[in-house]
Amino acid sequence: MPGIRDxxxxxxxxCTRFGELWDKSDQDMMVESCHExxxxxxxxxxxxxxAWLGIQGAETGCSGARLSRALKxxxxxxxxxxxxxxxxxxxxxxxxxxxxxxxxxxxxACGAEKLKDSGATGLTQMGGEPQxxxxxxxxxxxxxxxxxxxxxxxxxYGLTPQEGKEMLARIAVKNHRNGSLNHRAHFxxxxxxxxALNAPMIAWPLGLYDCCGVSDGSAAAIVTRPDIAKRxxxxxxxxxxxxxxxxxGPQGVIADDYDYIHVDEIVRSGKMAxxxxxxxxxxxxxxxxxxxxxxTITEVLICEDLGxxxxxxxxxxxxxxxxxxxxxxxxxxxxxxxxxxxxxxxSGLRMIFESYLQxxxxxxxxxxxDPKFGVAQNYGGLPGGGVSxxxxxxxxx
Amino acid sequence: xxGITSYGAYVPLWRLSREAIxxxxxxxxxIRNFDEDSTTMAVAAAIDCLKGKDRAAIDGLFFATTTAPYxxxxxxxxxxxxxxxxxxxxxxDFTNSLRAGTAALRAALDAVKAGSVKQxxxxxxxCRMGAPGTDFEQNCGDGAAALLxxxxxxxxxxxxxxxxxxEIHDVWRRDDDEFIRAWEDRFSYSKGYLNTVTQxxxxxxxxxxxxxxxVARAVIAAPTPRIHGEVSRKLGFDPKTQxxxxxxxxxxxxxxxxxxxxxxxxxxxxxPGDRLLLNSYGNGSDALVLQATGQIGETGARRxxxxxxxxxxxxxxxxxxxxxxxxxVFEAQPTPPGGLLSASALFRDRNQVYPLHGLKCxxxxxxxxxxxxxxxxxxxxxxxxxxxxSDKMGKIxxxxxDNLCSRREAPRVTAIVDFEGGGRMATIMTDRVLxxxxxxxxxxxxxxxxxxxxxxxNYGWKSVPLRS
Numbered sequence: 037m038p039g040i041r042d043x044x045x046x047x048x049x050x051c052t053r054f055g056e057l058w059d060k061s062d063q064d065m066m067v068e069s070c071h072e073x074x075x076x077x078x079x080x081x082x083x084x085x086x087a088w089l090g091i092q093g094a095e096t097g098c099s100g101a102r103l104s105r106a107l108k109x110x111x112x113x114x115x116x117x118x119x120x121x122x123x124x125x126x127x128x129x130x131x132x133x134x135x136x137x138x139x140x141x142x143x144x145a146c147g148a149e150k151l152k153d154s155g156a157t158g159l160t161q162m163g164g165e166p167q168x169x170x171x172x173x174x175x176x177x178x179x180x181x182x183x184x185x186x187x188x189x190x191x192x193y194g195l196t197p198q199e200g201k202e203m204l205a206r207i208a209v210k211n212h213r214n215g216s217l218n219h220r221a222h223f224x225x226x227x228x229x230x231x232a233l234n235a236p237m238i239a240w241p242l243g244l245y246d247c248c249g250v251s252d253g254s255a256a257a258i259v260t261r262p263d264i265a266k267r268x269x270x271x272x273x274x275x276x277x278x279x280x281x282x283x284x285g286p287q288g289v290i291a292d293d294y295d296y297i298h299v300d301e302i303v304r305s306g307k308m309a310x311x312x313x314x315x316x317x318x319x320x321x322x323x324x325x326x327x328x329x330x331x332t333i334t335e336v337l338i339c340e341d342l343g344x345x346x347x348x349x350x351x352x353x354x355x356x357x358x359x360x361x362x363x364x365x366x367x368x369x370x371x372x373x374x375x376x377x378x379x380x381x382x383s384g385l386r387m388i389f390e391s392y393l394q395x396x397x398x399x400x401x402x403x404x405x406d407p408k409f410g411v412a413q414n415y416g417g418l419p420g421g422g423v424s425x426x427x428x429x430x431x432x433x
Numbered sequence: 434x435x436g437i438t439s440y441g442a443y444v445p446l447w448r449l450s451r452e453a454i455x456x457x458x459x460x461x462x463x464i465r466n467f468d469e470d471s472t473t474m475a476v477a478a479a480i481d482c483l484k485g486k487d488r489a490a491i492d493g494l495f496f497a498t499t500t501a502p503y504x505x506x507x508x509x510x511x512x513x514x515x516x517x518x519x520x521x522x523x524x525x526d527f528t529n530s531l532r533a534g535t536a537a538l539r540a541a542l543d544a545v546k547a548g549s550v551k552q553x554x555x556x557x558x559x560c561r562m563g564a565p566g567t568d569f570e571q572n573c574g575d576g577a578a579a580l581l582x583x584x585x586x587x588x589x590x591x592x593x594x595x596x597x598x599x600e601i602h603d604v605w606r607r608d609d610d611e612f613i614r615a616w617e618d619r620f621s622y623s624k625g626y627l628n629t630v631t632q633x634x635x636x637x638x639x640x641x642x643x644x645x646x647x648v649a650r651a652v653i654a655a656p657t658p659r660i661h662g663e664v665s666r667k668l669g670f671d672p673k674t675q676x677x678x679x680x681x682x683x684x685x686x687x688x689x690x691x692x693x694x695x696x697x698x699x700x701x702x703x704x705p706g707d708r709l710l711l712n713s714y715g716n717g718s719d720a721l722v723l724q725a726t727g728q729i730g731e732t733g734a735r736r737x738x739x740x741x742x743x744x745x746x747x748x749x750x751x752x753x754x755x756x757x758x759x760x761x762v763f764e765a766q767p768t769p770p771g772g773l774l775s776a777s778a779l780f781r782d783r784n785q786v787y788p789l790h791g792l793k794c795x796x797x798x799x800x801x802x803x804x805x806x807x808x809x810x811x812x813x814x815x816x817x818x819x820x821x822x823s824d825k826m827g828k829i830x831x832x833x834x835d836n837l838c839s840r841r842e843a844p845r846v847t848a849i850v851d852f853e854g855g856g857r858m859a860t861i862m863t864d865r866v867l868x869x870x871x872x873x874x875x876x877x878x879x880x881x882x883x884x885x886x887x888x889x890x891n892y893g894w895k896s897v898p899l900r901s
Contacts, residue, residue, distance in 0.1 A: 183833030184623035191872045208666045239835030
């Protein structure tokens with residue numbers, strides 16, 4: 037299995053400001069992110085030979101034509117994909133694989149989501165399991181789903197509710213501090229531990245600041261073969277690994293031996309991606325980890341599942357500053373879902389965008405020194421039956 | 434001799450303090466939670482009655498109510514399905530009268546006597562509404578009872594019966610009425626209740642060749658406590674020693690289920706040989722004589738009336754009561770909790786929805802819910818036995834409580850329940866007090882209404898703290 041490592045390069049990316057974009061439709065945002073990517077690459081729309089659109093909401097139609105009509109592409113193929121919260125990475129994966137397969141020279145991946153037209157303050161039931169008749173799991177809203185893990189995590193590791201809440205609050209504070217340095221973030225304000233701890237309860241034990249915002253946004257990437265990339269720009273970035281794992285084994289909510297404090301899909305997608313990228317010790321080798329902090333507890337599970345810390349080790353490491361901007365692994369250095377919200381189709385590409393900037397040395401106040409690997413990771417669904425996507429990118433040789 | 438072979442009951446956990454309705458009022462009345470209705474209460478009573486019984490040996494189910502959640506669509510079938518009865522059984526709904534409970538009992542008794550069925554389950558449940566501010570509001574309670582009728586292992590024989598039909602508008606609801614209507618109470622009492630009941634009970638006692646002194650317990654389902662006292666005395670019963678307490682102070686009049694519930698309460702205290710008299714009223718009257726046999730104490734552990742009345746939580750906020758009744762409406766639900774309804778999918782999934790059947794793998798022995806074609810543990814395909822999870826105890830593995838649901842329920846408790854003997858289910862927890870929930874807490878399952886939309890009611894099983 038040859039894998040994707042070093043076979044495809046990113047030559048252009050774009051990312052809108054995320055937020056409550058009342059004046060912009062999903063198509064407005066697609067135009068903005070894709071044109072920013074085209075300008076970044078310095079190429080014309082006509083050079084794009086195929087496109088992938090990641091968008092989850094059923095109200096945005098069920099076809100790639102949503103993107104082709106917005107951009108007015110020249111009758112090229114556009115494929116719409118959705119794969120829960122990994123939708124953005126899935127779109128990126130489609131474009132990259134098509135280039136790697138030698139079918140196209142230059143392809144576009146765009147992710148977008150318009151959440152703020154639903155009238156709901158949280159996510160609606162879009163993309164859930166079909167729930168005809170029987171009462172199984174889809175009615176559980178996202179905060180409640182992940183709160184199940186928080187309750188069990190506290191219980192397993194003997195954290196009092198106060199200790200557990202403090203562990204989670206530190207994540208919110210860290211990510212908000214990071215987001216305050218990012219002009220594209222929805223929320224650009226620091227918060228205090230007191231604010232996080234005293235916030236209104238959303239789903240016990242998750243308070244307001246344990247939950248990511250609900251935002252609109254779009255991000256896009258242009259990918260091509262390295263030989264073409266060299267002609268386009270010097271500081272192109274290489275794709276090192278792409279992995280998707282769909283839960284189908286012992287499904288968490290069904291299997292009575294599932295522990296609720298790890299997620300097999302995340303572990304497996306991480307393993308696949310590290311192997312493909314040639315990463316042996318993720319804690320040492322990964323510099324940037326943009327991971328799926330839809331809720332603070334999710335960042336805990338993912339850091340453990342992706343090997344940035346040991347099982348049950350998150351709390352200790354976070355107190356030591358391991359995941360801070362200047363720590364061993366800078367986790368959600370751009371502010372994460374906490375500050376960007378989670379416009380589902382866009383998130384994965386937004387995360388890749390941060391690593392892209394960092395690897396090019398263009399991350400401004402957030403810039404790390406000589407980063408080598410950036411990980412982007414999304415997780416959606418119910419543990420054991422969900423989807424985890426990982427993209428790893430790195431500097432060119 | 435045919436008679437009652439088992440009995441059970443259900444009283445909702447919640448009691449409205451009458452003080453909450455109006456200052457100075459005394460006592461409590463039982464009120465259904467927002468996710469309960471006559472169907473769900475009937476299921477609870479039926480399962481209570483069937484504890485330790487072979488459900489496959491039940492040949493029919495008659496359901497009695499005046500508060501059916503459908504005008505056209507049988508409720509008895511829902512109860513039978515949730516109670517996991519066979520499909521080749523007789524089912525019928527008896528309705529439109531407070532005598533529906535005793536009418537169903539009579540029909541079941543006759544069917545057993547005629548030999549057309551061996552065992553018939555009679556279930557009564559009601560949750561009538563009096564308009565806010567009326568005596569009916571104060572007096573009506575919610576509840577259910579179930580009686581198993583058969584001719585072997587009889588705990589109480591039914592020896593005599595007399596019925597009278599009376600065409601009168603004294604208490605009624607039109608087909609589109611939400612609240613009980615009544616004519617002037619002096620008329621309703623004298624020409625309706627008192628006249629008819631006296632006539633019926635007197636004729637029945639003559640038929641049975643007994644006098645008031647031969648009755649150990651007179652079980653009289655009267656519309657108010659005052660009338661209950663008056664009619665007992667008029668019929669010649671000593672209120673202190675002979676008359677079954679009316680339970681208005683702690684429960685209220687539970688409509689078509691009321692005579693059956695009072696009877697269950699009387700049976701719980703009956704000694705072998707005791708003669709019981711049961712009377713119901715509603716466009717006429719039914720009166721019957723029962724006699725407890727040596728089997729009376731042998732029906733096994735039931736929650737019945739006693740445990741259900743003893744275990745309770747008080748609602749002292751009238752607004753909560755109005756909300757649960759749908760009389761005070763908060764904003765529309767932000768996220769519909771039941772998802773989409775589809776009659777065909779519900780039909781396809783009926784075994785997992787109504788009797789809560791999970792699957793037990795023939796290969797690895799693992800139990801799972803909801804049923805999958807491929808075993809989540811060993812991945813063998815289509816090698817399962819169905820296993821009923823609705824009457825299994827469970828423990829909370831983890832839980833959450835979210836405020837994103839409607840304010841009626843907030844916070845909604847999601848509990849991951851591990852069943853005794855294997856199997857796990859993601860449940861909504863009801864009848865719970867948030868502060869008392871913890872990992873490891875024992876729970877049991879309760880049939881509830883999940884959502885009403887698209888013109889349909891969607892039922893399913895929730896978890897509840899143990900009721901004892």
